[in-house]
Amino acid sequence: MVDWTALPLDTVYEGEQLGRWVQAQRAGRPGLEEDQRDLLTAIGIDEDPELVAAKAAAEAKPKVSRTDRFAPGLAALAQFAEREGHVRVPRPHREPLATVEAGPGGEDQVVVHQVALGAFMNNAKARRAKLTPGQLAQLAEQGVEWA
Known part of the structure; x- marks a missing residue:
């Protein structure tokens, strides 16, 4: 056997x-x-x-909705746009995004996540028909031309 x-x-x-x-x-x-x-x-x-x-x-593990996954990408885009002055994100670019999360003892702690911003932008553009009008408006507010 x-x-x-x-x-x-x-x-x-x-x-x-x-x-x-x-x-x-x-x-x-x-x-x-x-x-x-x-x-x-x-x-x-x-x-x-x-x-x-x-x-x-x-x-x-709780499922993360498409809307919940959109928020970090949008925050990373806003950070990138403020720093760089444009929203032409290179495909391989990863944006460090600091968030405040509850620590093991309940205290707040700052955690830095690497958001795959280039992939986020590429996927958002490719799937823009599935984005909500609100999401498209948020992207347009950041200066994204195709939104």
Whole structure:
């Protein structure tokens, strides 16, 4: 019988990502139907409690809405525009953006995030049809011509 726990994650067999598939089965086993679990057991693929816990933790994280993801990009753009005097952001540019967040003891602390501003601008332009009128107006206020 094969020791599936020793299979490297990047194993590919006949063009299929076998290593990733095995890991997904071991992590998602509790969510499978009984007959699917029986088939995995028959070929020796068992549940991995650590992978199951990691998957559950990842799924428990709150989803960030498109609107919430827009705000840091807009703040970084405003900072960039104020400093540079224009909004022609190079594609690879990352803008350091300081925010105040609650620390582990509840006290406020300043955290600096690197916002991929060039990617944000590129994606916003490519997906401008999906932006709200308010978001387009905010971009236009910063001097973005296509908004």
